[in-house]
């Protein structure tokens with residue numbers, strides 16, 4: 053687009069005030085995430101820069117020059133006192149002086165690339181620049197899904213491009229409407245390296261047009277992950293503690309048997325180790341007891357060289373920060389916290405200190421003893437809490453249809469936890485969402501959660517008028533559901549005994565996949581590995 057060289061926007065910059073900028077990053081050499089993390093850390097250590105949001109991480113095929121490794125891309129939102137040209141110098145210093153980038157040729161391989169995409173003054177007005185060494189908005193941003201996709205996670209659907217005068221979200225839809233395969237991206241969630249090899253959870257959705265309604269929609273096209281439950285508690289309602297033992301031999305043999313079954317159909321398995329039952333009304337184990345049950349099992353699994361370690365993703369099912377911390381040290385890759393950080397103020401800091409550990413942020417109300425009395429989800433109970441003037445979107449459009457109200461309330465409450473997690477330094481790319489089946493929901497609401505997964509996946513909200521708050525957008529964040537053997541199933545099938553609900557759980561698991569769930573947490577690993585494979589083939593054609 054043709055920008056006037058001289059324009060008034062630069063005159064609106066007030067010295068020494070906090071302005072907003074959006075930077076795009078990319079790397080396709082070496083440990084890409086290490087370079088990205090290093091660049092973000094250097095920026096955050098600068099007193100004139102505050103990192104306010106990071107996007108998801110995406111893997112994309114190289115544009116322009118094809119014969120090179122795939123890129124890892126994303127965006128960050130910063131507050132900065134640097135003027136645009138000063139910020140450009142900071143980015144170049146980080147690329148070439150700090151991280152030793154060597155430029156071979158245009159669009160060639162690079163360890164790190166930092167581009168200024170957008171720059172807004174302290175009144176949130178766009179600054180436009182057209183100088184030989186700096187053009188803002190970035191002149192090629194509208195042709196790049198690896199910039200627009202992460203950028204649109206951080207800006208509201210109403211955010212207008214200052215030159216085209218169109219919402220930037222619309223430019224992303226227009227780009228995808230071309231249906232070019234190289235525009236579709238893999239969302240990657242980093243896990244701790246193993247034998248210095250990077251590991252990731254990978255997810256992919258594509259934008260499609262419904263040929264009958266001509267309406268755009270997003271379709272999940274990546275395989276569903278199976279999360280197998282390994283409860284090492286004596287009272288977990290569903291498996292009666294069949295795995296609870298003072299030695300870890302039983303657990304190791306159980307894991308070996310699971311792997312044999314699952315790896316016939318799936319590339320990897322997530323094993324979720326639980327040392328403290330969260331059955332409604334259950335007595336909570338002490339911290340010491342939970343540590344004694346879980347840490348030895350994690351260490352035993354991780355030290356067993358008969359297991360294909362790189363294909364085993366370990367998760368700890370805990371709401372305690374100290375259990376999470378010691379479990380990470382012992383080798384878990386995911387912290388699965390049913391409380392969304394509510395039960396232990398220290399949890400978010402532990403997760404933020406480990407940017408390669410993934411975090412399941414779940415929805416709940418109250419605590420284990422009273423949560424099932426707190427299942428009133430009408431708009432009057434939660435909106436305008438603390439006077440916030442919330443604008444909520446589904447698929448980028450404000451939506452007030454009654455059918456969406458239930459999941460909007462869950463999305464709203466989850467978004468409060470999400471913003472707090474981000475404010476405590478957790479990266480968006482670490483987060484998996486779980487709307488909490490069986491936690492402060494009645495049977496019908498548990499069924500509605502499964503039906504409404506597409507609403508949650510497309511939920512976003514901004515606090516109108518408050519420039520300081522984070523725009524919470526759940527697009528591209530994977531959804532985990534844990535329906536296995538739960539009471540809402542038994543109520544329909546008349547199965548009092550949870551273990552008798554396994555066959556019915558299989559049907560529910562297939563439905564979860566059909567509604568777009570990305571990870572399903574199950575007890576009956578053998579049969580559900582087949583159910584998930586079938587459902588992926590049927591619904592995702594993979």
Ligand SMILES: Nc1nc2ncc(COP(=O)(O)O)nc2c(=O)[nH]1
Nearest residue numbers: 288290330331369388412486489534
């Ligand atoms: N993320 C997540 N974790 C969980 N942990 C335990 C239970 C309780 O079920 P169990 O006692 O049968 O394991 N449910 C969930 C769940 O729904 N989601």
